[in-house]
Amino acid sequence: MKKSKTANPAAVPADAKTGYAAPQIPDRTELAGVRIAVLATRWNVGIVDALRAGARACLRDWGVSDEDVAEFRAPGAYEIPLAALHLLKKGRYDGVVALAAVIRGETPHFDYVAGECARGLMQVQIKTRKPVGFGVLTVNTVEQAWARAGQGRDNKGYEAAAAMLEMICLSRRLS
Numbered sequence: 001m002k003k004s005k006t007a008n009p010a011a012v013p014a015d016a017k018t019g020y021a022a023p024q025i026p027d028r029t030e031l032a033g034v035r036i037a038v039l040a041t042r043w044n045v046g047i048v049d050a051l052r053a054g055a056r057a058c059l060r061d062w063g064v065s066d067e068d069v070a071e072f073r074a075p076g077a078y079e080i081p082l083a084a085l086h087l088l089k090k091g092r093y094d095g096v097v098a099l100a101a102v103i104r105g106e107t108p109h110f111d112y113v114a115g116e117c118a119r120g121l122m123q124v125q126i127k128t129r130k131p132v133g134f135g136v137l138t139v140n141t142v143e144q145a146w147a148r149a150g151q152g153r154d155n156k157g158y159e160a161a162a163a164m165l166e167m168i169c170l171s172r173r174l175s
């Protein structure tokens, strides 16, 4: 049977609910020397720190040594794009994992904060050509947030870090 040309086929069956098939973790040489910034915020900080734990677990699973990971804080999700741009623009880091928890309140403020955070991070990626893992929860309730910040690979911080690392491997393969 002809070998598939699609590189890095899904390593695990797709998640029944999301259809997400986590990538195969590459061998350690693919990420040799990579330097990662983990950027977290101060709103809903207990949830954000659970996302941070998930992101760090993913970086370890993919073989990124702790000495190649730096942690930073921004006030809130609205400030993350500018912070990510500062981290990436001088080439000090190969990628950023952006972590926040935006929880809807009584007013339309949620829409502006969440929307501009997402839009701003996409602009940072395109401008810098460096990946930013989108570990920003945009939820209606605290319960929804905790359901996405638990142990294991369902943690959105873990997922964001994995996506960012996969993009580093892909861009290295394509350059």
Ligand SMILES: Nc1c(NC[C@H](O)[C@H](O)[C@H](O)CO)[nH]c(=O)[nH]c1=O
Binding pocket: 041, 043, 044, 075, 076, 077, 078, 079, 100, 101, 102, 103, 104, 113
């Ligand atoms: N309500 C949430 C915010 N709001 C704060 C903004 O992100 C920003 O820091 C403020 O408007 C000052 O510029 N941020 C979150 O990350 N999560 C929230 O639920």
Ligand SMILES: CC(=O)[C@@H](O)COP(=O)(O)O
Binding pocket: 102, 103, 104, 105, 106, 107, 108, 109, 110, 111, 113
């Ligand atoms: C996402 C927010 O900014 C939100 O938590 C603010 O709450 P409110 O809309 O009640 O002011």
